[in-house]
Amino acid sequence: MEHSLMLPNQEPYGALYIHVPFCKQRCLYCDFATQSIDYASPELRAYTDDMILAIRRAGRNELLGGVRTVYMGGGTPTFLGQKYLTELFYTLSLTMHLTEDVECSIEANPDSLDGRMVRDLWALGVNRLSIGVQSFNDAELQALGRIHTAKQARDALAAAKERFENVSVDLMCGIPGQNLESFRRSLEEAISLGAMHISVYPLTIEEGTPFANMVAAGEMPDVDSDFQADCMELAAEVLQAAGMQRYEVASYARPGFECRHNIAYWTGVPYLGLGKGAISMAQNSEARFRFDSGGEVQEELTAVEALAEDLMLGMRMTVGIGPELIDRARQTFASFDEVCDELIERGLARWEGDRLVPTTQGWLCGNELFATLLDLAP
Numbered sequence: 001m002e003h004s005l006m007l008p009n010q011e012p013y014g015a016l017y018i019h020v021p022f023c024k025q026r027c028l029y030c031d032f033a034t035q036s037i038d039y040a041s042p043e044l045r046a047y048t049d050d051m052i053l054a055i056r057r058a059g060r061n062e063l064l065g066g067v068r069t070v071y072m073g074g075g076t077p078t079f080l081g082q083k084y085l086t087e088l089f090y091t092l093s094l095t096m097h098l099t100e101d102v103e104c105s106i107e108a109n110p111d112s113l114d115g116r117m118v119r120d121l122w123a124l125g126v127n128r129l130s131i132g133v134q135s136f137n138d139a140e141l142q143a144l145g146r147i148h149t150a151k152q153a154r155d156a157l158a159a160a161k162e163r164f165e166n167v168s169v170d171l172m173c174g175i176p177g178q179n180l181e182s183f184r185r186s187l188e189e190a191i192s193l194g195a196m197h198i199s200v201y202p203l204t205i206e207e208g209t210p211f212a213n214m215v216a217a218g219e220m221p222d223v224d225s226d227f228q229a230d231c232m233e234l235a236a237e238v239l240q241a242a243g244m245q246r247y248e249v250a251s252y253a254r255p256g257f258e259c260r261h262n263i264a265y266w267t268g269v270p271y272l273g274l275g276k277g278a279i280s281m282a283q284n285s286e287a288r289f290r291f292d293s294g295g296e297v298q299e300e301l302t303a304v305e306a307l308a309e310d311l312m313l314g315m316r317m318t319v320g321i322g323p324e325l326i327d328r329a330r331q332t333f334a335s336f337d338e339v340c341d342e343l344i345e346r347g348l349a350r351w352e353g354d355r356l357v358p359t360t361q362g363w364l365c366g367n368e369l370f371a372t373l374l375d376l377a378p
């Protein structure tokens, strides 16, 4: 099932992603690689078995020795149920050093996370739970086609907090029927229920989803980007006032609870993706490859293009781009300083000591900021 690229002098994988492509029901906005399936479907058994083999193969091929973060996402990993999840994490713990300092996250949906599963996951070495709440408002959840209620989200968080300190909550803004007040209440509820990390995503209408069809048929308004920008501003205000720090354009955390797995993605750390539709990134000093679980290359970047990508990804984070990357950029791109001056003049970036960091305006106009940096590579 899984094939990995083997490059000469390949950098070790620092992050492992395990994809579980199943959900009880598809949400109306979702274009992720996932399918709705029955709990009793034999596909769950078969998929778990394939995944166990893939993990063991990766271990045998010595691909997991440098892994510092593990993330099981989906889909809805908790939909797999206790038995299969136990088998997967048990296999992982036998195959790699799943020590306490390895961040080990699992995505959970409120309807399939209860006290017993929380205790099992914790006992198996999971140390971070990321709960897909989206909203604490029932009408908004219904509008999104989510299968859980606000009460289930509260109960799931309470259950999670009994064992886990490191609990993250995903919230969405721009939901049909949402207003700034209801969004504020969702933010406040996530904080008061003990979330240590909150991600805030604007709703996007993706091609081929029921939402795209509803917008095309005039049954639903298209996204209101001004309202979404107001929500992002409100999130910054409410979450920062509560002691959370915005460490990435859409991510807030109490100090020490930043998602190390996502930071790996944004800092050019190679990652191995296992499971249907999962993408891996492998690189050496010559090139960076992204390939799917069949081993087929989806994208190939030269070292110069990879450097421009690292600059772009760096600007997603509050810390921006550090001196080491800036030195390499200066040596590689003759126009780098000119481009920095231009970004500063347009109000999209600023110098903070020897780091180039994004401004709030830069994040609001993210496409401009990111495209300018990517365009550095010829």
Ligand code: SF4
Pocket (backbone or CB within 6 Å): 022, 023, 025, 026, 027, 030, 031, 032, 034, 074, 075, 076, 109, 132
């Ligand atoms: S739960 Fe997540 S992955 Fe599953 S359909 Fe909804 S948005 Fe998509």
